[in-house]
Amino acid sequence: MSTKKSSLVIVYHRQPYEEAVEDGKVVFRPNRSPNGIVPTLKSFFQRTEPGAGAWVAWKHAQPGEAFERVVHIDDVNGGYTVSRLPLTPEEVESFYHVTSKEALWPVLHSFPWLFSYDNVDWDTFRSVNRKFAEAAAAQAEDDAVIWIHDYNLWLVPAYLRQLKPKAKIAFFHHTPFPAADVFNILPWRQEILESLLACDLVGFHIPRYARNFAELARALGGAEIAETVPVDAGFGAMGQALSEPDMPVKLRVGGRTVALDSAPVGTDAALIRSVVEKPASRAIQREIREGLGDRRLIMAVGRTDYTKGMIEAMEGFERLLERRPELIGQVKLVVTSVRAAASMKVYDDTQRNIEATVGRINGRFSKLDWTPVVLFSNSTPFETLLSYYHAADICLTTPLRDGLNLVAKEYVAAKAGTPGALVLSEFAGCAVELPDALLTNPYSKRNLDRALDEALDMPAAEAAERMRRMEAAVQRCDIACWADHVFAEFGKIGFSATEKRAAA
Secondary structure, three states: OOOOOOEEEEOOOOOOOOEEOOEEEEEEEEOOOOOHHHHHHHHHOOOOOOOOOOEEEEEEEEOOOOOEEEEEEEOOOOOHHHHHEEOOOOOOOHHHHHHHHHHHHHHHHHHHOOOOOOOHHHHHHHHHHHHHHHHHHHHHHEEEEEEEEEEOOHHHHHHHHHHHOOOEEEEOOOOOOHHHHHHHHOOHHHHHHHHHHHOEEEEEOHHHHHHHHHHHHHHHHOEEEEEEEEEEEHHHHOOOOOOOOEEEEEEEOEEEEEEEEOOOOOHHHHHHHHOOOOHHHHHHHHHHHHOOOOOEEEEEEEEHHHOHHHHHHHHHHHHHHHOOOHOOOOEEEEEEEEEOOOHHHHHHHHHHHHHHHHHHHHHHHOOEEEEEEEEOOOOOOHHHHHHHHHOEEEEEEEOOOOOOOOHHHHHHHHOOOOOOEEEEEEEEEHHHHOOOOEEOOOOHHHHHHHHHHHHHHHHHHHHHHHHHHHHHHHHHOOOOHHHHHHHHHHHHHHOOOHHHHHHH
């Protein structure tokens, strides 16, 4: 095993492959879906000097379990190392299922009444974050960029600043970042903020979240907002729930400068279109349409999570059948709701509520030859899901709060220029990029009903023009665009790996 240090270290809780055992040997397979955040992050290694990238993740392990801690991976992204951090089942339960999901997640999504403090072991959260920092430091060159992902690793920057004082530390939030009065519910707010202010760069999907963080840093940490810039026109018109006219891009605190950035993650629009156009996908699409006949198809896709608004979407469909009985037998709702985390009561309750709502709607409205709602609770293959998107007349995406929501972008890309309507919550981060969606407030029944009616009744010419503009936006801000933007921000804080790659 090479002892070469890395110029770019990505720190994320998930491993960048699927681990399996074949003939008694451990093998590492590419992720089943070529789309999503893990393949996107791995693609960053294509821009570094060959072999100069590293990834730090956890691996479930029993105390004392023997396995290779650092492995080398060769794939389409070039060679890189993966440092697997052993966490016991007890550590995973405390750090991830309890502290991250029961305490931090509801506050981040502005559901403070669901915040649970009683079972939190903050010392374990600190310990796990320290282990991630130590593993990253062991892989990094002294002046490397160490890029940390998401809220469950909030304390890693502070530990890294001690271990690697010359490193460039970047952080990206995949979740929303709430207003200060909500964030301050967390008893560990000061410790979290001080850790994030140890970064050189803190990134978010959209300007609103960067603004919320800057105001928190100013009020709680004494930071000075040193520079503010107008928001790019591509982030939507004024008047939306998450729109901002300008955003802070530089903080000064304790003699240091912290850069702020907003860059919504894109989807691989070209890949999605190529998959949709494959003969095998075309066959699936024909089968779907033949099964529907003249009926119209509505899709609602997301994880089983109370933030995703699945109940609100289904109840909106139920009200549609109540107020427009002529649609009974003429529309079908396909719901894909995959569990976000196992063995957590809050998600178990959400799943039961989803199943009960499906049962109620089907019990009220089903006919011998028509069932109004079909529920898929298991993961759907990527190609199959894209075929459903392509066939769907409407995508109903109504999270109560969401950092971004790639489902909406994937639906637009999968339509591949064909007609369709996107009903989108204005509280999804991507709403600021897609003003041509039918934006709705999922907290308002009347507002959601209005959006569904508009989607069903929209003239074909208007639907086609809206979809054309949304498709252009999704293609313009795809994953390659996001990577270009992020590397440009890395360059501003002193990262030169792109130059090394060019010279290699």
